[in-house]
Amino acid sequence: MHPFDLYPSRRDEAFLEPEPERLQGWDVPDPLxxxxxxxxxxxxxxxxxRGGTTTGxxxxxxxxxxxxxxxxPATGPVDIDLGVLQEHERIRIGLPHLRVGRDMDGWWIEAMTMYYPTYLNGESLAVGGARLQDGSLLVVGDVQFRVAFTARADRPIGTPRPPGPCLRLKRDGAPSSITVPLNRNEVTIGRSxxxxGAVDVxxxxxxxxxxxHVGRRHARFWLDGGVWRVAPLGRSPVYLNRGAPIEEPVDLATGDxxxxxNVLFMFVESLPSAGVTARRAVGTGAL
Amino acid sequence: MGRNDQLKATIAAGDRTKVLRPLPEVLTRHMTDDGDIDLDGMALRLVDEIALTAYELPHYMPVAAAPRLFRVAVSAGDEGDRTRLLWVGEDDGGEAVRRVAAALDGMDVEAVAGALPHSLDMFVTDDEVVLLLTSDHLRGLTEFSTREQWRCLKVATALSSLIQLTSALIHLHDAGFCLGGVLPEQLLLSPGEPHLIVGHLGQLLPLELMTRVQAADMLRKDIQSVGQLLLECVTGGPIEERVADFERVLDDAQVLVDSGLALPGLAQVAVATLTHEAPFAYAGAPDLLAGLLQMRAEMTVSLEFRCGLASTAGNFPMRRTDQDSCGVTETRVIYHGIAQHLGFYCVADGVGGEDHGERASQVAVASSIKAFHKALESYPFDVLRTNVSVVARSVVKVAAAELAIVGEADPDENRGATTFTGAVIVGDRLGLGHVGDSRAYLIRDGEITSLTRDHTLASMKLALGEMTGRRAHESSDDERRISRYLGTGNETPMSWIDAFDPRLFPHLVRPRGWVPNGQPSEAPAGIASLRRGHKESPTVEQPVRAASENITRDLTSERPEGPGSDWAHRSGVHVFNADRELESRSAFLDLLPGDGILLMSDGLYGELDDEQIGRIIEEVQDPQECAHRLLDESLKGLSMDNVTVVMIRAHQGTASLRV
Known part of the structure; x- marks a missing residue:
């Protein structure tokens, strides 16, 4: 085993930090x-x-x-960021590299890059996709993964949609229960x-x-004639539906x-399955 | 030949038996202005004094007609619990001598022939307390102390002497004698040695002849005089007017800080010996000894660190700016009554055009030092020590965050980036936070170990097997480009910051359960307080605390719990493996006396190979000199790069008042 294989990847570090902001001299309230x-x-x-065995x-x-x-920042967000791996592991990982999805027949996988190798059980995925099976060996660039289906793999569930208007934080491809309420006419978002200076959220x-990935003064959400709009506040990129970074204010609709x-949010209007008219009505009514 | 000359001649001849012992007070009185001693006027008095001492104070030392030397050694300790008395002198000595021996009950008594005992010396060495009954008074002529000399004595020396004096007092008190107070004038000091010789204990008073009140008073005087001696030495002046200060300590702890006496132990001794509360504080000499030992413990660190810094722009004609920065901050705390070292040392090598790199490295160093100070304020010593690696990485993380703020606030003026290697030393533990291609070396027993790996393209290729170890050394400039850095563009994530990984250096790491110097090993408290958000979110508090208990247990057990442990499930998404956290927290290095730690930018190891660096470090012990030597050597070549060096050396701790 190579000595570098011993280095842990530190995706779990969030749990360990003694609050950098506290060491910087201010506290971080976490009301959300x-x-x-x-x-x-x-x-x-x-x-x-690594070294032939799964690492946990x-x-x-x-x-x-x-x-x-x-x-x-140039290529935009991905749901699962492998950038936290060691640099010799991530050097041949695409941005983005592959897609994994679920249809009526089960899970499929598809390569999104031609430049870097992607293998599933020894078969190259360069052309077309393949079905993803439990226990497969997946090679992404220089990294090997063991694919393990959990008990939930066949029946994905979601969390109940919260009352809007709000932003639902998406983690690992699913909207989580963490929501940022948009409870004013105008909300700035970033890191105080x-x-x-301070931001609203x-x-x-x-x-x-x-x-x-979040800038100190990152984006502004505001209600403009019943429509929520978003615009960046500085140079930190704001992406809408995985497109190029936006520069002008953009209208938002539920599900956007x-x-x-790389912090993804799903925008939710007040009412579920609301059309444009309903959205307007709720926007003004709620405030 | 006058008496003076006679005496001098006798002294020179080394014939000590014929010279009578001058009493220290007499000596002091007869000192002339230039410090010389007028022995002429003294000799006559000496005879009188001796006569008085020997014959008119029967309870002191009624001596036989023949001169004899008695040496009573009370050796404390090693042979079981019993104190052993070594008696040097003829067994047919005076009655009082026997009484002393009898009182120090059950001790071995030896005797050898010697001179007339006409005074008692308490003669204390490191491992034994010697009561010296002797006429060897020449010591008094050559090694004496006035009050001023006592005041100028190093506090550590004086304290160590007083500890020995107090041990002797305990024995004396137990034996039924007391001194009735000791004055600085009575102390005969051997310069340069931590030995204290108490001269002229003419007042060796048997307690049995006194009333109970008198006896208590005399014992108190002994204790009080030790406190006075200590304070005189510490404050360097008369303590009479300061007693009021110590009285106020009882009401207001701020007085301690105001009077510059930050040691709790010192204040305790002062209050308990000198103030009106004293009779209620110390019951006897053993309590005083405990107080003094406490104070010494507070003054003594188990490991001391000294460091030296040096930086140069290099001698390459086209490069005129020094984009490197380095920083050091050190302090001491008293934890569990023991002084502990806390230090942060860092090297940053800025990259980026114009002065962007310079600014980046400066911001990184300044903010990380501020963050370290904040960590000292925010967390108690045991938490810092347990999490030394976490602290080191977090401090680097703060530097990364500050750089990102600077970059975001003014993107056009701040386009630099910097490497960063920071070492946190807490007590005897070293933790590292490392990003980029600066390095931290450990020099132990003449062997050099690199505690960090470079984050460069070359090291990446090495890891991928596209390059052999030999080629990594002669890598091209392109391959030496850094793959991780603290940048002003994007904030560097925590996952980029490396810690010291003990698994890569099994030969440096001590076996588990090893306890350094009997200090508290793993402090279970406070780990949970390092966690984010757990105060505000009671829902996760329970599992988190359970997890921390789990981990604490694991640190002492042989086999840490694996990925499938209960905790990994309970703590949710972002912790995949309980083992990870365990590793991160145990990722420290125990330092030993004699260790050297060298932090350097790539300019140094680019010019000198490890062998040369090791040789210089072996040769030059002083860290500051060593740093300069390393710089000088690197400048002998055409050093294309900035060179920055921080050299730290660990020493066996000594007692000092620096707090």
Whole structure:
């Protein structure tokens, strides 16, 4: 076994930090419970194999359609960010690298990059996709994974939709129960600090792997004639539905995915399955 | 030949038996202005004094006509619980000598022939307390102390002497004698040695001849005089007017800080010996001894660290700026009554055009030092010690966050990045936080070990097997590009910050259960307080606490619980493996006396190979000199890069008042 194989990947570090903000000189209130672990169970677990054995470093898939790869500001968000791996492991991981999804017949997998190798049980995925089976050996770039289906894999469940308007935090491809309420006409979002000033919604309490992608003054959400709109506040990228970073204000509709860096939120209007008219009515009524 | 010359001649001849012992008070009185002793006027008095001492105070030392030397050694300790008395002198000595021996009941008594005992010396060495009954008074002529000398004595020396004096007092008191107080003038000090010789204990008073009140008073005087001696030495001046201060300590602890006496042990001794509360504080000499030992413990760190820093822009003509930065901050705390070292040392190597790199490395160093201070304020010593590695990485993380803030606030002026290698020392533990290609070396027993791995393309290729170890050394500039850094663009995630990994250095790591110097090993308390959000969220509090108990147990047990442990399930998404946290928390290095730690930017190891570095470190012991030497050596080549060095050395601790 190579000595470097001994280095743990540190995806779990959020749990260990003694609160960097506290060491910086201010406290981080967490009224939204952003630091809480996600209650949604994993559907599929990708267990990293190093030196021939599984390491217990697990990337969980919690939603029925996820992208796997690396996040960079230029290429946009991915659901499962493998960038936390060691750099010799992540050097040949695409951005994004592959897609995993579920249809009527079960789980499928598809490569999204031509440049880097993707193998499932020794078969290259460069052309077309394949069905994903429990216990498969998945090779992504220089990393090997053991694919393990959990008991939930066949019947994914969601959490109940919260009353809107709000932003639901998406983790590992599934909207979680953590919500950011949009309870004013205008909400700035980012990470408060004495240097850059306070924002309305402080995401500092997020686990480190997610927090680092959030700018201090990241985005502004506001209600404009009954429609919620979003625009970036600085150079930190804001993505809408996995597109290019937006520069101008954009209208939002229920189900839209807003990415602040690699932190993904699902926008929810007040009423479920609301059309445009309903949205307007609720927008003004709620305020 | 006058008497003076005669005396001097006798002294020179070393014939000590014929010279009479001058009493220290007499000596002091007869000191002339230039410090010389007028022996002429003294000799006559000496005879009188001796006569008085020997014959007119029957309870002191009624001596036989023949001169004899009696040496009574009370050796404490090793042979069971019984104290052993070594009696050197003829067994047919005076009645009082026997009484002393009898009173120090059950001790072995030896006797050898010697001179007339006309005074008693308490002669204390490191491992034994010696009561010296002797006429060897020449010591008094050559090694004496005035009050001023006592005041100028190093506190540690004085304290160690007083501890020995107090041990002797305990024996004396047990034997039924007391001194009725000791004055600085009575102390005969051997310069340069931690030995204290108490001269002229003419007042060795048997307690049995006194009333109970008198006896208590005399014992109290002994204890009080030790406190006075200590305070005189510490404050360097007369203590009479300071007694009021110590009285106030009882009401207001701030007085301690105001009077510059930050040691709790010192304040306790002062209050318990000098103030009006004293009779209620110390019941006897053993209590005083405990107080003094406590104070010494507070003054003594088990491991001391000294460090040296040096940085240069290098001598490459096209490079004129030093983009490296380094920083050091050190302090001491008293934890569980023992002084402990706390230190943070770091090296940052800035990259980026113009002065962006310089600014980045400066911001990183400044903010990390601030963060370390914040950590000292926020967490107690045991938490810091248990989590030394977590602290080190978090401090680096704060530097990363600060850089990101700077970059976001003014993106055009701050486009730099920096490597960062920080070492946190808590007590005897070292934790590392490391990003980039600066390095931390450990030099132990002449062997160099790199505690960090470079985050470079070359090291990546090495890991992928595309490069052999030999080629990694002669890698190209391109391959030496760093793959991790603290940047002003994106905030560096925690997962990029490496810690010291004990599994890679099995030969450096002590077996589990090893307890350094009997200090508390693993402190179970406070781990949970390091966790985020657990105060605000009662729903997760229970599992988290359970988890921390789990971990604490694991640290002492042989086999840590695996990934399938109960805790891994309970704590949810972001912890996949209980083992991980265990590793991260035990990722520290126990330092030993003599260890050297070298933090350096790539400029140094680019110029000098490990062998050269090791040789210089072996040669130059002083850390500051060593840092300069390393720099000088690297400048002998055409050093293309900035060179920055932080050299830290661990020493066996000594007592000092620096708190």
């Amino acid at each position: 419970d952003l630091a809480l672990p996600d209650p949604l169970p994993a559907l599929i677990e990708l267990d990293v194999i 470093t697990v990337f969980a898939i919690r939603g029925p359609a996820v992208t796997v790869g690396r996040y960079t 600090s004495p240097h850059t 402080d995401l500092s309490a997020l686990p480190d792997a997610e927090r680092v 995915e807003v990415g602040l860096g």
